[in-house]
Amino acid sequence: MAKNTPQPKKDAPAGTTVSRRDFLALGAGALGLVGLLQTGGMALQFLAPRRVDGEFGGVVSAGPAESFPPGSVTEFPDGRFFLARAADGGFLAVSRRCTHLGCAVSWHAADEQFACPCHGSHFDLIGDVQNPPAPRALDTYPITVRDGALLVDTAQAQQRDSFAPEQLVYV
């Protein structure tokens, strides 16, 4: 047997087989692991994406509700969304990002639909898929109404499979 194989020491309390040397090695290893996790966590936080207020990702003020006739679609390029007003007057902030692979859809008023040039997906005014490969309706952003004006929070897009009436916001 090798000379330096740790042997249970006399000072190890009865009933345990962990020698002092093993204990210290284990402790050092555990400390090293904690240190590694800590640096990893620090690096991750350092690198994590940050949002800047006022730009895309913040709250966009869309203006007074009266300026959007029912059945209309208005683009907000800086907010990356379209404000759609359904025929019954309900509002929906529809993301510009195609749910297939993320290209930008555009509104074609003549055909009353959003079309994605990348792989040919089509969506109707409320964002429902009319033509695949897009797997689900266009994402939406939450709308709040303050003093008759519409505020669209672009921080987090809301995913949905398809349109449901309760997604509409009324003034």
Next chain:
Amino acid sequence: MSWLNAMIDRLRYRSVPPPEDRSRMRAVANNLVLHLHPTRVPAPALRFSRTWGLGGISALLSVLLIATGVLLMFRYDASIERAYPAVQAMETVIPFGSLLRGIHHWAGNLLMITVVLHMVRVFASGGFRGERRMNWVVGLGMLVLVLTFNFTGYLLPWDQLAFWAITVGTGLLIYVPLVGQAISDFLLGGPEVAQSALRNFYALHVALLPVVLIFGLSYHFWRVRKDGGVTIPPQSEQVTKLTTIPHLVTAELGVALITLAGLVIFAMAVPAPLEALANAAHPPNPAKAAWYFLGVQELLMHMHPLAALSLAASGLLGLAVLPLWDRDTSDEGVYFRSQTGRRAGMIGAALAIVLTPLLVLVDELWLDLPTLLAPISTLISNGLLPLLLTLGGLAGIYAGLRGALRARHSEALVGLFSFVMVALVVLTAVGIWFRGPNMALVWPF
């Protein structure tokens, strides 16, 4: 008649090298770059058809990419306002800017091809078994690294091609369950391709990845030597060992010069593409990922993204566990294992050439599984079902080769590998040339 003397010497001293060889061997051992080589190499390993020079070409291209890349850094600016004008200036006013950019661009693309071919060669000669299994996995890592290099570099010119290829490429990532969105946000530094994405990709491309590349390659070469050099079939008689200088070094130099000359001529004739400035509101039609991802993008046209990604992941996993999957070393170094293995490989390739375009056409024109199985969720009808059918088909090919050809396990795997690789090439070709506006199938000629 010194060469005659040298030959006689070589015959006389099989194991103990003659004095002039000793000094050549010392030259190898004492030089940093040459040190990557052994001092002497078995004669059969020097045959060109042992390696086709593919690993060497890949190494040369890596060095060339570092040299040209460092030069490009002096004229490039990773900001969305200044990147495009900087690249434009290279194309128009900076002396040799267009050539330098062309060499960097085409070397990156060529490297993609030579690394894959290198992998195919190692597979075919059975160089992934025994002690070489670690280096097979390292090599696979280098392949993924080259993909990452190309992917991050693709964004840097900040033109329409760059912007939308990366948008679509990271759009794919989002389909990875649970972590996809987080990984995409982290890479892009936000929800969309913008300034943070350009800065992140630049840091990866010119700092982190090159460091990994240099350490990775050094380890890869060192392991080749540790594992006994290039795989050669067991020799019946004792093999002659030739000194690295001149036998290996002149061959390497020849291949390097031909590659360099070809690349420079190509880069002069065909400049690297540069389209209009990136415009986040107007994607081109069709928007395609970079060409080496078009095989996967083509799969996406036919099945749910989750299924396509699972299929790609199974392929990669299959390659990674290959050394455990096929441990039969009896045919080491024999191309395609045996005559039967060769036949299995041909059958696999032929099947892929016929079946892949056929399936693409059938699925595109006639078969619409989601509508056919309407009440069932598309996740099953368009996802699980095609996935299982494809994996079942692969298993069928393997079983067929085992049965009909009486192929051994490792010979049938040659057929399977060849089917998968050729199918990938066919899918990539369909994606590059046969997809037009709205990604509809078109006839390109």
